[in-house]
Amino acid sequence: MPSGDATRSSPDEVQHPPPIQCEACESALQNRDGHTLSFLLLxxxxxxxxxxxxxxxEFASVCGLTATDRTDVIDHPPAGGIRCPSCQLARYDIGHPVVSVQDGAVGILACQDHQAELVDRFHEGLDTQEQLTASLDTSR
Ligand SMILES: [Zn+2]
Ligand SMILES: [Zn+2]
Known part of the structure; x- marks a missing residue:
C-alpha cells in the first residue's frame, strides 16, 4: 500500500509556526490569562x-521604524481603551497569528485588519532595518 496520499486528506494550508526557541515567549503565548498581555501603541x-x-x-521597535508618530509598549490597557471594537473582541479568540521575532515569537491579538496591518509594518520595518545595516556595512 502506498502511503503517499496523506496530503489529500488535509487540504487546508495549516501553517505550523517554527518552534519557538524563547521559553519566555512560549509560556507567554500558552498562558493567555491576561497577565502577559502588552499593548503596542503604533x-x-x-x-x-x-x-x-x-x-x-524588539517587535515594537522594528514596527516603530515605519511609524510616523510614536511607538510605545505598555503593560496595561491604555486610558482610552482599544478603539477598534473588533480588536477588543479578538482578544478572547484563539488561533491568532504568531510572528517570529528573532528567536522568539509574538502573538497579535487583534482583528484581521489590524493583524494584517501590523504584520505588514513589521516586515516593512525589517526591510528598513536591513537597509540601515547594509548601508552601514558598505559605508566604511
Ligand atoms: Zn521571548
Ligand atoms: Zn482592529
Whole structure:
C-alpha cells in the first residue's frame, strides 16, 4: 500500500509556526490569562500583543521604524481603551497569528485588519532595518 496520499486528506494550508526557541515567549503565548498581555501603541493603533518583554520590545521597535508618530509598549490597557471594537473582541479568540521575532515569537491579538496591518509594518520595518545595516556595512 502506498502511503503517499496523506496530503489529500488535509487540504487546508495549516501553517505550523517554527518552534519557538524563547521559553519566555512560549509560556507567554500558552498562558493567555491576561497577565502577559502588552499593548503596542503604533501611530494611532493600539494592538494587544503577547510575548516576553524582550521580544515584544524588539517587535515594537522594528514596527516603530515605519511609524510616523510614536511607538510605545505598555503593560496595561491604555486610558482610552482599544478603539477598534473588533480588536477588543479578538482578544478572547484563539488561533491568532504568531510572528517570529528573532528567536522568539509574538502573538497579535487583534482583528484581521489590524493583524494584517501590523504584520505588514513589521516586515516593512525589517526591510528598513536591513537597509540601515547594509548601508552601514558598505559605508566604511
Ligand atoms: Zn521571548
Ligand atoms: Zn482592529
Amino acid at each position: 501611530d494611532r493603533l493600539t494592538v494587544p500583543v503577547v510575548g516576553c518583554d524582550d521580544h515584544v520590545t
